[in-house]
Amino acid sequence: METLRERKKQRTRDALVRSALELFTTQGYERTTVDEIAGAVEVSQRTFFRYFAGKEEVAFAVQEMTEAHFVAAVRARPAHEAPMEALRQAVLDGWDAIRETVESAVPVELYLRMYRTIESTPALLAAHLRRSAATEETIARLLAEREGVDVDTDPRPRLAVAVFGGVIRVTERQWSTGDDFSLLAMRQLTASHLDQVGSALIGNWRVT
Structure with missing residues (x-):
């Protein structure tokens, strides 16, 4: 207690x-x-x-909590899920829990405003990218463990996480400069962008 x-x-x-x-x-x-x-x-x-x-540490205190929650959510995904699906479901299925994590520390509206501050402050943006890289390495090693591969000889865990992390960064930037500044809008944008990964990577973009 x-x-x-x-x-x-x-x-x-x-x-x-x-x-x-x-x-x-x-x-x-x-x-x-x-x-x-x-x-x-x-x-x-x-x-x-x-x-x-x-x-810097206090600026990212709430994000650190949400990142830790996401890593735990990835670890808890069913073993039969493919790596990219596990990442997708971890972020989307865990959205309500992430909101609760944020609200346990600060109002969600303040957390969302801080996103914009990070994007517009060079020192914070650099720190955010550095922290993201460290989190992505943690997740890559977690995926490798899930799939029974060696992360240092098999590039697929890091490739999958690099693609996923890129989608999240594109989502954050688009959302932070958009008109709908809500957590629901971020979730919808995240889902939409993740759904487009396959066609963006292997599809033909030209309209004939």
């Missing part, structure tokens, strides 16, 4: 995340200081650093 001390620490951490994301999305990542984030929660800078190594 979670103790009172543990609940208090979690509330402080969540408050720091909300404070940081609000400041990042309203006044900009570069212009926001750790002192401002801590001050908004009425804690010291020292307290902030008990929870986070710096601004």
